[in-house]
Amino acid sequence: MSDSLDIVILTFNEARNIRACLQSAALLNANIFVVDSGSTDETIAICQQFTSNIFHHPFENYALQRNWALNHLPLTGTWVLNLDADHRVTTELAAQLNQIFAQNVNQELNGFLISRRTLFMNKWIRHGGHYPTYHANLFRRGFGMCEEKLYDQHFKVNGKTQALKADIIDVITDSLTSFTARHNHWATLEAQYQFEQQNKPALDDNGQLIHPRLFGNPIERRRYLKKRYEAFPLFVRPVIYFTIRYFFKLGFLDGKTGLVFHFLQGFWFRFLIDAKIYELRKGGTKL
Structure with a gap:
């Protein structure tokens, strides 16, 4: 039996971003979960076109919201991929992950490091030490959590990790x-x-x-x-x-x-x- 994947996406008034994020996430063989913190725009209506797994939780800070999702959502997948609404799963990453999870991953491996490809004013920022920049967005369920910091939080994985070749696109601003x-x-x-x-x-x-x-x-x-x-x-x-x-x-x-x-x-x-x-x-x- 192959491993399975859940995707967790945080939202708040992300009507401009969330459709492209969900369309890219749909390339993966995965269950998509959305945790919204009180959107008043079309965010929820757009999310409902892609998944029925939509949950609501008041936002205190990013770390607490992430960890609440990991601890309280009815996740069933072997692995969890954490995304923000301004993230895009590249076709290369989707193909690589679908191939990886089509079989059982080595039990000694508990996380994958994925590089962020920053998109600023429609341009990929490739230099200045800004690429590649790895984040542990993907880990075996129960073996990862978000650092409880107010800023510059990273996911901490308990156990061995492996870097992937494909990227997540990070659209860091619309203006x-x-x-x-x-x-x-x-x-x-x-x-x-x-x-x-x-x-x-x-x-x-x-x-x-x-x-x-x-x-x-x-x-x-x-x-x-x-x-x-x-x-x-x-x-x-x-x-x-x-x-x-x-x-x-x-x-x-x-x-x-x-x-x-x-x-x-x-x-x-x-x-x-x-x-x-x-x-x-x-x-x-x-x-």
């Missing part, structure tokens, strides 16, 4: 207005987290967070580099990061669209985080 608004919100969460970490003793996370390791898997290595980045002084680190990313890692090869993306995501966003941390340190109003 610069929504891009800057979302990143302003995320900057607030990240600044609050870093500020709190700097002002309290290190606590044992009981293995709930991904531990940084230079020679670990791609996700552990990214967490290690992020910790190194955080050790640099405020306002200096965004300059260093952008310089490395845009010039040394060839971000400029992404053209004018790439310049917009790398500057906003690789400098402005991180400078904004530092500015908000600086405000907190000066005793400003809580973010």
Whole structure:
């Protein structure tokens, strides 16, 4: 008997995105589950065209919503693929996963790492160290969970993982207005987290967070580099990061669209985080 797959998608007012997401997910031999947090647009009506497995749960934060879905949905698949409404399953990934799950996967393997292909203003951002970027979106049911962080959460898999060759497309914005608004919100969460970490003793996370390791898997290595980045002084680190990313890692090869993306995501966003941390340190109003 072959392994089976469930797909879990989170939604909130995603009428612009969700149809394309569901159409791509339908390429997989899988049951699709949607967890909505109170959409008031056409999101639910669109989802009903693809699945009857639609559930409602109030949104507190991304990690709690993901873990609620994993713990409370009537999942029956051997494996779980976690998607957002702005994700697209590529035809290559669908073909690879359908082939993998047409037979029983090695019992020693509990997760797959899938690279994200960022699409910004209809352009694939291929340089600046932004591709490939792996995430553990897919794991054996019962062997994965989402880190309980306010921002930059990753899925943590208990056991051995394997990287896949095919990608998930991540359409990260439909406009610069929504891009800057979302990143302003995320900057607030990240600044609050870093500020709190700097002002309290290190606590044992009981293995709930991904531990940084230079020679670990791609996700552990990214967490290690992020910790190194955080050790640099405020306002200096965004300059260093952008310089490395845009010039040394060839971000400029992404053209004018790439310049917009790398500057906003690789400098402005991180400078904004530092500015908000600086405000907190000066005793400003809580973010």
